[in-house]
Amino acid sequence: MAQPRVIVVGGGLAGLMATIKLAEAGAQVDLLSIVPVKRSHSVCAQGGINGAVNTKGEGDSPELHFYDTVKGGDFLAHQPPVRDMTREAPNIIYMFDRMGVPFSRTPEGLIDFRRFGGTLHHRTAHAGATTGQQLLYALDEQVRRFEADGKVTKFEGWESFDPVLDATGRCVGVVAMDIRSMEIRAFLGDAVVFATGGLGAIFGFGTNSVVNTGSAIAGCYQAGAHYGNPEFIQIHPTAISGGDKLRLMSESVRGEGGRVWVPKNPKDNRSPASIPETERWYFLEEKYPLYGNLVPRDIASREIHHVVYNLGHRVEGEEAVYLDLTHRDPDYLTKKLGGVLEIYEKFKGQDPRRVPMKVAPAVHYSMGGLWVDYKQMTNIPGLFAAGECEFQYHGANRLGANALVACVYGGIVSGVTSFEWAANHAKKAPASTVADSALSRFRERTKAISARGGAENLYAIRRDLGALMVRNVTIVRENSELVKTQQKLVDLAARTRKAPLPDQGPWANQGLVHALEIENMIDLARAITAGALARDESRGAHYKPAFEKRDDAKWLCTTKAIFTPDGPKLDFTEKIDISLLPLAERRYDVVPAHAPKPSIGTASGSAGAAH
Amino acid sequence: MESSQSAGNRTVQVRVMRQENPNSTPRWELFEVPYRPNMNVHMCLLEIQERPTTIEGSQTTPPCWEVNCLEEVCGSCTMVINGRVRQACSALVDTLSQPITIEPMSKFPVVRDLVVDRSRMFEELKKVKAWVPLDGTHALGNGPRYSQEEQSTAYVLSRCMTCGCCVEACPQYGPGSAFIGPAAINQVRRFNLHPTGALNKGERIETVMGPGGITDCGNAQVCASVCPKEIPLLESIAAVARDATVHSIRRWFGK
Ligand SMILES: Cc1cc2nc3c(=O)[nH]c(=O)nc-3n(C[C@H](O)[C@H](O)[C@H](O)COP(=O)(O)OP(=O)(O)OC[C@H]3O[C@@H](n4cnc5c(N)ncnc54)[C@H](O)[C@@H]3O)c2cc1C
Ligand code: SF4
Ligand code: SF4
Numbered sequence: 001m002a003q004p005r006v007i008v009v010g011g012g013l014a015g016l017m018a019t020i021k022l023a024e025a026g027a028q029v030d031l032l033s034i035v036p037v038k039r040s041h042s043v044c045a046q047g048g049i050n051g052a053v054n055t056k057g058e059g060d061s062p063e064l065h066f067y068d069t070v071k072g073g074d075f076l077a078h079q080p081p082v083r084d085m086t087r088e089a090p091n092i093i094y095m096f097d098r099m100g101v102p103f104s105r106t107p108e109g110l111i112d113f114r115r116f117g118g119t120l121h122h123r124t125a126h127a128g129a130t131t132g133q134q135l136l137y138a139l140d141e142q143v144r145r146f147e148a149d150g151k152v153t154k155f156e157g158w159e160s161f162d163p164v165l166d167a168t169g170r171c172v173g174v175v176a177m178d179i180r181s182m183e184i185r186a187f188l189g190d191a192v193v194f195a196t197g198g199l200g201a202i203f204g205f206g207t208n209s210v211v212n213t214g215s216a217i218a219g220c221y222q223a224g225a226h227y228g229n230p231e232f233i234q235i236h237p238t239a240i241s242g243g244d245k246l247r248l249m250s251e252s253v254r255g256e257g258g259r260v261w262v263p264k265n266p267k268d269n270r271s272p273a274s275i276p277e278t279e280r281w282y283f284l285e286e287k288y289p290l291y292g293n294l295v296p297r298d299i300a301s302r303e304i305h306h307v308v309y310n311l312g313h314r315v316e317g318e319e320a321v322y323l324d325l326t327h328r329d330p331d332y333l334t335k336k337l338g339g340v341l342e343i344y345e346k347f348k349g350q351d352p353r354r355v356p357m358k359v360a361p362a363v364h365y366s367m368g369g370l371w372v373d374y375k376q377m378t379n380i381p382g383l384f385a386a387g388e389c390e391f392q393y394h395g396a397n398r399l400g401a402n403a404l405v406a407c408v409y410g411g412i413v414s415g416v417t418s419f420e421w422a423a424n425h426a427k428k429a430p431a432s433t434v435a436d437s438a439l440s441r442f443r444e445r446t447k448a449i450s451a452r453g454g455a456e457n458l459y460a461i462r463r464d465l466g467a468l469m470v471r472n473v474t475i476v477r478e479n480s481e482l483v484k485t486q487q488k489l490v491d492l493a494a495r496t497r498k499a500p501l502p503d504q505g506p507w508a509n510q511g512l513v514h515a516l517e518i519e520n521m522i523d524l525a526r527a528i529t530a531g532a533l534a535r536d537e538s539r540g541a542h543y544k545p546a547f548e549k550r551d552d553a554k555w556l557c558t559t560k561a562i563f564t565p566d567g568p569k570l571d572f573t574e575k576i577d578i579s580l581l582p583l584a585e586r587r588y589d590v591v592p593a594h595a596p597k598p599s600i601g602t603a604s605g606s607a608g609a610a611h
Numbered sequence: 612m613e614s615s616q617s618a619g620n621r622t623v624q625v626r627v628m629r630q631e632n633p634n635s636t637p638r639w640e641l642f643e644v645p646y647r648p649n650m651n652v653h654m655c656l657l658e659i660q661e662r663p664t665t666i667e668g669s670q671t672t673p674p675c676w677e678v679n680c681l682e683e684v685c686g687s688c689t690m691v692i693n694g695r696v697r698q699a700c701s702a703l704v705d706t707l708s709q710p711i712t713i714e715p716m717s718k719f720p721v722v723r724d725l726v727v728d729r730s731r732m733f734e735e736l737k738k739v740k741a742w743v744p745l746d747g748t749h750a751l752g753n754g755p756r757y758s759q760e761e762q763s764t765a766y767v768l769s770r771c772m773t774c775g776c777c778v779e780a781c782p783q784y785g786p787g788s789a790f791i792g793p794a795a796i797n798q799v800r801r802f803n804l805h806p807t808g809a810l811n812k813g814e815r816i817e818t819v820m821g822p823g824g825i826t827d828c829g830n831a832q833v834c835a836s837v838c839p840k841e842i843p844l845l846e847s848i849a850a851v852a853r854d855a856t857v858h859s860i861r862r863w864f865g866k
């Protein structure tokens with residue numbers, strides 16, 4: 001058997017994990033990434049990674065993790081892969097521990113776990129409050145080892161645009177551009193894994209990194225890959241204001257005891273310290289006595305939005321709420337949350353150990369992404385996807401600290417399955433001409449962009465796109481506005497064709513890259529908006545006041561967006577696989593009767609039903 | 612979810628070092644951009660990017676720079692701002708004197724404008740074998756146990772984002788020198804402290820014993836003072852130097 005060659009696009013947690021699995025299996029890997037992989041967006045993850053290890057003796061188990069994840073996702077995720085992921089989660093954490101990730105420890109020297117949203121258990125392993133950074137570095141180090149052994153070749157500073165399909169429609173590579181030399185070439189292999197992360201930049205700024213444009217996903221979508229559940233966009237309840245990014249204050253802040261409140265009197269403008277306890281409204285704790293501040297994100301964001309925008313509460317005149325840690329021991333906070341608190345101090349100039357933080361909701365994560373089967377393969381044979389760029393594990397809403405585990409698990413599965421696929425389908429060598437038409441199409445496109453004239457400004461279009469999407473396709477969705485948004489997106493696309501490049505240079509032309517990306521971002525925005533318009537129900541992060549309830553009779557199905565030049569076509573024929581857990585009402589104020597029980601003891605520590 | 616609004620008519624003056632490609636001669640351009648609350652140097656560059664007109668009114672190209680996380684954790688946006696090497700995303704305009712001068716780092720080849728090629732630093736990580744040599748990623752049980760104190764030490768060392776501030780400041784590091792620099796040396800310490808990493812301690816120490824290794828450090832001590840992650844680089848250098856001495860004595864006695 002010839003040694004299979006696999007192209008991995010993206011070097012965040014998912015892409016690096018896939019690369020390692022492929023290299024271990026014996027594949028030759030070409031790893032492409034816009035940024036040096038060590039600078040991927042995964043470094044931003046703060047709070048931690050979930051795995052039911054039950055270090056605290058709460059009777060936690062992978063079954064409970066599975067249940068919490070499915071319920072947190074409002075039953076929109078196919079259940080079998082979620083179950084498999086939650087079973088594997090403890091092993092994933094141990095693997096990182098073996099790689100040397102400095103997870104916070106218990107007094108006995110074991111990995112410590114903290115609480116996160118949507119669960120009653122301490123299930124989140126963490127390395128201080130820079131967990132994503134530490135996990136990414138661990139995989140980066142392992143990949144560097146394979147690189148030193150010649151099994152992996154990195155192409156950093158290469159941006160992939162279009163997949164290359166052969167005459168049978170099978171994916172055998174990608175067209176990519178060196179963003180320094182502007183060289184365009186095809187990378188060919190027996191399979192391709194996309195692990196290009198999220199698409200937050202479509203919403204202007206939120207908590208995401210700058211390169212998270214979703215452009216690579218759009219390239220696959222334009223080539224015929226189905227885009228699953230586009231309308232499910234997570235809004236994180238607690239981020240700080242800013243003119244370039246809304247920096248996240250991780251859910252771990254609430255996991256470590258942070259309390260959300262506003263002054264009871266909407267007109268109260270006093271500083272937080274001078275507002276007595278009796279005049280504070282802890283609205284999450286009041287409405288959700290069981291989960292309190294740790295309700296899932298979709299719920300917390302909606303409640304904050306309601307309190308601030310519908311009821312008019314303000315904090316010192318600002319459209320925000322307090323996230324208060326001042327009752328906790330400052331040394332403990334530094335130890336557990338240092339990385340997050342530093343961000344607040346650095347960018348807001350105040351010490352959150354002493355002054356409550358001011359936070360508001362911000363666009364954070366995409367539950368939707370490339371549709372994949374249980375082996376992480378898209379509907380295009382040979383084209384795999386893993387990490388935030390695919391749709392599989394979170395349903396209608398992702399639980400905190402479940403992204404990292406899903407990225408790594410998806411990376412593992414796609415590494416193994418793409419190797420199998422590549423080994424079974426390896427050609428002697430893909431004909432070098434197979435990429436010709438994809439290459440010439442792409443070259444034509446860049447030429448056309450360079451030839452554009454007109455009075456539009458690329459960067460202004462990008463800003464307008466973000467503002468439009470934030471206004472109409474985030475926490476509250478109204479059909480009338482969504483219809484208008486669809487038209488405005490078509491108009492924005494037309495404007496891009498009148499935006500000349502600000503730079504015609506042949507070298508490191510960032511403007512050309514932006515121009516290519518913005519067109520792709522608009523295509524995804526159209527799919528997101530179309531999905532939101534079609535889905536007349538409320539489920540997880542998708543909320544329509546005109547359709548307040550989840551509607552399982554009609555909408556227990558995946559949204560699949562299929563690209564056409566005239567806009568997305570939607571398909572709803574795929575029913576959700578609910579073979580493992582029965583549908584149930586999603587409640588966080590009390591324990592629902594159907595909920596599985598912890599195996600020994602309960603969250604509150606009293607003895608429960610052992611079995 | 613807010614949009615940025617400008618505050619009155621205040622402006623910020625920014626002088627940017629421009630260089631079209633690795634071979635062209637650098638030149639300065641001066642810009643004036645609207646001030647915004649909480650503005651950082653990255654936002655100044657965004658303003659110029661959208662309206663690339665110099666203060667004299669001449670049309671130019673948007674400056675190129677690298678950026679990703681915007682919260683000083685990825686290391687991308689490192690540049691020399693008012694003479695000091697640091698991250699553009701955490702350099703707040705309110706704390707900087709004007710005109711703000713922005714230059715690329717000087718120890719690496721310039722790609723264009725503020726973009727430099729730092730791949731050398733990643734090669735150095737390869738050289739010092741900055742990893743735990745895993746048997747495999749399949750399930751092999753728990754990692755080693757260690758104490759909270761050991762975790763605290765390791766955690767601080769492991770936050771290095773390969774930004775390059777330390778090597779920019781180090782007088783011993785640069786295009787004409789083989790010195791691997793303090794960031795890589797710190798990684799040797801980090802992995803030699805880890806219970807599993809320590810199994811290959813000798814091998815890792817040897818990587819810093821030849822030319823370009825630990826003895827090239829002139830002990831100028833500026834590296835630690837510019838590290839944005841406050842990594843105790845001097846401690847790491849001292850610890851690795853000690854280990855190198857012990858290692859060479861052992862080697863001398865054939866142990
Ligand atoms: C501020 C913040 C905090 C978070 N905290 C947590 C947390 O505590 N726990 C948790 O579970 N989740 C958290 N998340 C979510 C989680 O960090 C992400 O979902 C996850 O890191 C995504 O990883 P990834 O591997 O899919 O992609 P990324 O890490 O985004 O990597 C994408 C890679 O693809 C490359 N790439 C992209 N496009 C192209 C292209 N066209 N060509 C070539 N390369 C390309 C990039 O260079 C990069 O290497 C957080 C998210 C944010 C924004
Ligand atoms: S101590 Fe001085 S010479 Fe040594 S690495 Fe630091 S800056 Fe360079
Ligand atoms: S040691 Fe500090 S200054 Fe040096 S590269 Fe690492 S983070 Fe940057």
Ligand code: FES
Pocket residue numbers: 677678679680681682683684685686687688689698699700701
């Ligand atoms: S953008 Fe990541 S450090 Fe500044």
